Amino acid sequence: MTLLRERMQHDMLIRNLAENTQTSYLLQVSSFARHFRRSPELLGPEEIRAWLVHLREERKLAPASLGPTIGALRFLYRVTLKRPWSDEDFPLPKKPFRLPVVLSLEEIITFFGSIASLKQRTILMTAYAAGLRVSEVVHLKVTDIDSQRMVIRVNQGKGHKDRYVMLSPRLLEILRLYWHDAHPRDWLFPGDIPGQPITRSAVALACRVARQRSGIQKPITPHSLRHAFATHLLESGTDVRRIQLLMGHRALSTTARYLKVATSTVCATTSPFDLLPHPEPLQPPPSPPEYF
Known part of the structure; x- marks a missing residue:
């Protein structure tokens, strides 16, 4: 490990x-650094520009995919190397705004019914019932399930923040059934490596297999269940601010995007087409005369 790499690691840690x-x-x-075969200390704006052009033209990266590269180099030069950095010359690319694809309640039921493994079904049901990120659900411990207060404790979620979410009575029944079958001790969902939780990739694989078995055409990932959780809460009348707290969003605007996909919002307004008078029924064209 070079001294520069170690210093940058310490800066990020601090x-x-x-x-x-x-x-x-x-x-x-x-x-x-490998591209230019030199230490970043010996490289400057011209090399940064050439590297970004290389990523776009040679490696065919989308503009939005350059964000991590620009962010990393900006941190290195501005924070670790204490060099001037121009956001005007190297702006972070704007991310395209895309609405999430949301599963209906019927599709959620079909999806869960397509999961054969009790453990996999319990993991994905927990993700939906509590609106958890996949990283949060795989790091749940047995002690995080508080059946006395009917809450689930999420330890150090995104942004290193703790929060509580509701513990659904139906989910508690499934968790108890799973516990009696698997008897987990520390991690609620242990992985194949002793002492380690199940991996996110294993949960993603279970999700892909269940989607194929269900026949649902919409894309489904573990995060799709979190999208469905927020959208279904909105459609049932839950306040956006309360959903923000449950989801662990820093900004209310992040939660508010679900207003754009909730049927309670999109379908609540009557289309002007429905206000038009019903046209007279179309008359069938006259039959041609018969000559034989």
Whole structure:
């Protein structure tokens, strides 16, 4: 490990950057340095510009995919190397706004019915019933399920924040059934490696298999269940602010995007087409005369 890499790691640690962000930033800077075969300390704006052009033209990365690269280099030069950095020259690309694809209640039922494994079904049901991120559900511990207060404790979710979410009575029944079958001790959903929780990739694989078996054409990932949780709460009349707290969103605007897909919002207004008078029924064309 070079001194520069170690210093950048310490800078990210001091600023409490997420572990995934730290890993991504180090990977981006390493790729940048390997491309030019020199330390980033010897590289400057011209090399950064050439690297971004290379990623776009040679590696065919989409503009939005350059965000992690620009973020990593900006942190390296501005924070670790204390060099001038121009956001005007290297702006973060705007991410395209895409609405989530939401499963209906009927599709949720069909999807869960297509999961053969009790453990996999319990994991994905927990993700939906509590609106958890996949990283949050795989790191649940047995002690996080508080049946006395009917809450689930989420330890150090995104942004290193703790929060509580509701414990559905129906989910509690399923968790008890799963516990009597698997008898987990520490991690609620242990993985194949002793002492470690199930991996996110294993949950994603279970999700893909269940989608194929269900015959549902919509894309389904573990995060789709979180989208469905928020949307279905909105459609049942739950306040947006309360959903924000349950989801662990920092900004209310993040939660408010579900207003754009909830049927209670989209379908609540009458289309002007329905206000038009009903036209007279179309008369069938006259039959041609018969000559034989």
